[in-house]
Amino acid sequence: MFAADSRLTLQIQQAAFDPGATLNAFQAAHPGVGAVVSFTGIVRDEGATLTALEIEHYAAMTGPAISAIAEQAIGRWQLAGALVIHRYGRLLPGETIMMVATAAKHRAGAFASADFLMDYLKSRAPFWKKAFSAGGSEWVSAKAEDEAALHRWSDLP
Amino acid sequence: MFAADSRLTLQIQQAAFDPGATLNAFQAAHPGVGAVVSFTGIVRDEGATLTALEIEHYAAMTGPAISAIAEQAIGRWQLAGALVIHRYGRLLPGETIMMVATAAKHRAGAFASADFLMDYLKSRAPFWKKAFSAGGSEWVSAKAEDEAALHRWSDLP
Amino acid sequence: MTMIEILYFAWLREKIGLPGERVETSAQTVMQLIQELSSRDDVYALAFADPGSLRVALDQELAEFTSPLSGVREVAFFPPMTGG
C-alpha cells in the first residue's frame, strides 16, 4: 500500500492474517529465487499472566518508516522480494502479531535480510506495545539489547 | 518418523509438500512461543538452463544424521520445536526442495537455530544433487563457502 | 510564531492526557519546544522530565532534540519503539 518498489509487499492492518497462505503467495510471487525465509512474531502468554496486548502505532509514519527499512534490505542483499505485515490494535495470546519474509538467490542473503528487517522493525518502526494482565496494564519497555542489535549491521558489506 | 524427541518433526520424502500449510501446522503445534522462523529451499532454473534436479540420498543415514543436527539446535537454543522436511528424487525448477522451521521464545534463537540447521544440512546430511540441462547432466559440487559456514557455529555460546 | 501540530504516543500520550494538540510556538529546536511546553504546565514538565527516555520525529522522520524546527509541520514525541 505504501510500497513504491514492486519488490516490497507492505501491509499494516488491524485484522488477523494467515501466515501460511501469505508464505505461499509470497513464494509464488517471486519465481526464480532459491531461498525464502519467513519470520512470524506471536503474542506470548508470559506464563499465562498476559491477557492481551494492545499495539499503538503512528499511522502517518509507519508505512514510510517500514518502506525505508525494507528498501535498505532489498538493496543491500539484492532481494527479489520482501514482505512485511504488522498488526495494530488488541491482540490475544497466541495471535500472530507480524510477519516478515524475504526471497533471495541464496540462503545467506535471505537469512541476513530477514534478521536485519526484524532488528530494525523492532526499534525503528513506530509501534508501542501495552501488556494487559489480571493485575493491570503496563507499557512494554524497549530492551537495551534490541538497540544494541542494530550495531550488528553497521560494518557488514 | 525418525524423531525420538517430540520437539522434532522430521520428514524425508519424495512427494511435494505445502510450505504454507506446514508453517501453520508447525506454529499451531508449538503454542506459547514468540518467534517462528522458516526457510524454504527452491530449485532455481539458473537462467532457464536447468531442466531438472535429481536428489540422491543415503536413506539409512539421512534420518539419524538430520536428527542429530536438529537435536543440537534444539538443545543449544532451547527450541520449543524444530521441523525439517527434505525431498529426494526428481524435482523441476520452482519446486520446493526442503524446509526448515524453528520455534523459540525470542527471535534471536529462532533465527540462529534455523540458520545453523541450514548450514549443517547443506554439508552434513547425506544428499547429493545432480543438475540436468539441455547439454547433459552434472553433479553439483560442494562449495568451499558452505564448509566454511560451519565454523561460524563453533565458538558461539 | 508558527503553528505546529504536536503528537504524543504510548505512555507519553497517557501522561499528558492528549493524543495531540496544535500549538503556536517560536521555538527554534525540539529542545526549545520541550522547554516551552514544560514551562506551561507541570503535566508537561513531568512527562518530559527525562528527555533521554524519549524519541522525536519531525514530519514523520526520526530526528534529534537538537534538530531545527524551521519548516516543520508535525512534531511527534514518543518512548522508544517496541514493534516486531
Place this chain on the structure above:
Amino acid sequence: MTMIEILYFAWLREKIGLPGERVETSAQTVMQLIQELSSRDDVYALAFADPGSLRVALDQELAEFTSPLSGVREVAFFPPMTGG
C-alpha cells in the same frame, strides 16, 4: 577376514558402476580398504584417486580415513554432500 557391505553414492557410484557390494577384507582402516579396492581394478583406482575429495561413513556415521574398521558392517563412500 570379515564381510563388509560397501555403498557408493553420487558420481562415485557412477564411476564405479555399482550402488554397493559385499566384500571380504582384512583391511584394518578405511584407507587400507581403499588401497585394497584400488589394487583390485583400475576403475576403483581412478574413482579413489583423490581421497581428499571423498567422505566416508561407517555404519551411517561420518568417519575419517584413518578410522578403524573393527566391528563395522557398512562402509559408505561419497563426495561432499550437497543437501539443503
